[in-house]
Amino acid sequence: MTKLTRRELLAAAITGTATLCCPSLSRAFWPSGRQAESDASAGPDDITGHIFKNSAPDEPWKWAREAFDYIGTSDLKTTCMICPHECELSPGDRGICRSKVNIDGTLYSLSYGDPCAVHLDPVEKKPLFHFKPRTTAFSIAAAGCNFRCLNCQNWEISQARPEELRHYEMFPPDVVKAAKQTGAASIAYTYSEAVTFFEYMYDTAGIAKAAGISNLLISNGFVNKAPLDALCDVIDGANINLKSFDDSIYRKLNGGRLKPVLQTLKTLHNRKVHLEITNLVVPGYTDDYNMFKRMCAWILEALGPDHPLHLLRFFPKYKLNRLPPTPVDTLTDFRKTAMQAGIRYVYVGNVPGHEGTNTYCHNCKKMLIRRHGYLITQYNIKNEKCKFCGASIPGVWS
Numbered sequence: 001m002t003k004l005t006r007r008e009l010l011a012a013a014i015t016g017t018a019t020l021c022c023p024s025l026s027r028a029f030w031p032s033g034r035q036a037e038s039d040a041s042a043g044p045d046d047i048t049g050h051i052f053k054n055s056a057p058d059e060p061w062k063w064a065r066e067a068f069d070y071i072g073t074s075d076l077k078t079t080c081m082i083c084p085h086e087c088e089l090s091p092g093d094r095g096i097c098r099s100k101v102n103i104d105g106t107l108y109s110l111s112y113g114d115p116c117a118v119h120l121d122p123v124e125k126k127p128l129f130h131f132k133p134r135t136t137a138f139s140i141a142a143a144g145c146n147f148r149c150l151n152c153q154n155w156e157i158s159q160a161r162p163e164e165l166r167h168y169e170m171f172p173p174d175v176v177k178a179a180k181q182t183g184a185a186s187i188a189y190t191y192s193e194a195v196t197f198f199e200y201m202y203d204t205a206g207i208a209k210a211a212g213i214s215n216l217l218i219s220n221g222f223v224n225k226a227p228l229d230a231l232c233d234v235i236d237g238a239n240i241n242l243k244s245f246d247d248s249i250y251r252k253l254n255g256g257r258l259k260p261v262l263q264t265l266k267t268l269h270n271r272k273v274h275l276e277i278t279n280l281v282v283p284g285y286t287d288d289y290n291m292f293k294r295m296c297a298w299i300l301e302a303l304g305p306d307h308p309l310h311l312l313r314f315f316p317k318y319k320l321n322r323l324p325p326t327p328v329d330t331l332t333d334f335r336k337t338a339m340q341a342g343i344r345y346v347y348v349g350n351v352p353g354h355e356g357t358n359t360y361c362h363n364c365k366k367m368l369i370r371r372h373g374y375l376i377t378q379y380n381i382k383n384e385k386c387k388f389c390g391a392s393i394p395g396v397w398s
């Protein structure tokens with residue numbers, strides 16, 4: 001296991017050298033052999049995930065903490081209450097996410113202070129278009145995920161055990177210190193699945209909040225309400241990936257369920273966390289027009305018109321590399337449909353130059369923000385209002 005010193009880490013974060021990139025951008029970061037490794041649970045027959053029997057280490061390693069929320073029983077079994085899988089583990093077992101283990105009747109997270117990806121990103125990359133634009137987010141990930149998405153973009157880290165990956169050593173105060181030194185306005189918990197390194201995220205976010213740094217949850221939203229409620233005390237913004245609006249598609253594409261994700265969206269909305277929603281349009285899976293219309297209707301009724309919606313273009317990946325990319329016309333049509341339904345800010349992602357990458361005032365329709373990739377070349381919001389007509393623009397602008 002190779003660790004970088006904090007000085008090396010910061011130097012790389014500031015200069016943007018490859019070793020600090022998300023692994024999807026940096027092959028050099030990976031221990032040899034990992035990319036070719038296949039885990040039975042990552043196979044096509046295990047979309048729902050399973051508990052890994054007898055795969056916990058004998059004792060917790062240095063980067064372990066007792067889990068935030070679990071139930072223990074007298075026969076040393078534990079039930080993890082972080083996400084709706086609620087894995088029941090006997091001593092020696094490991095949860096579906098691969099990052100939680102039962103060691104002698106105590107549930108531990110093995111993802112604490114051991115990020116496998118650290119990078120300084122434009123906040124627009126999360127994507128968050130209405131949250132402190134033109135600032136950077138100090139972005140971290142630890143191994144593990146509670147989903148098994150067939151189209152995962154970061155499967156090398158999401159479908160891995162913490163012990164399998166090369167990682168940095170950064171405990172929560174180190175993360176906050178590094179974020180400050182890079183000038184980041186926020187810390188983003190991202191790339192893999194933040195819910196599966198909940199303890200690390202929660203402690204880091206508390207310290208960051210006290211230091212005046214914002215916290216951003218980038219997640220599939222598959223989390224139980226009680227831990228999410230606790231997290232809402234310390235996070236400022238979230239982008240939740242609403243992967244489809246059909247429970248059967250959630251089960252066959254992602255290994256999750258729809259209802260808990262909708263509950264998460266409602267909780268974040270009710271707790272007034274800045275919320276943006278992402279929907280990846282996957283041909284043959286999530287490009288059904290009627291399903292998309294139902295999704296828009298639910299968003300409007302449950303959350304209102306002001307949460308930005310990002311429609312992302314799919315590119316062949318991972319186990320869906322036989323599929324074509326999403327046709328741009330589909331994304332254009334979906335954007336039009338969502339806006340006609342009443343969602344005010346609808347974006348198209350992964351299509352450079354598309355007009356859906358810009359922000360237009362919902363009232364006067366004039367361009368507020370012009371983007372070229374993550375670069376902002378025009379900015380017409382002043383005092384949180386449209387510079388042209390004075391309408392209030394939803395978001396956190398300063």
Ligand code: SF4
Binds near residue numbers: 082083
């Ligand atoms: S966080 Fe991991 S161990 Fe806990 S319930 Fe979810 S998948 Fe299971």
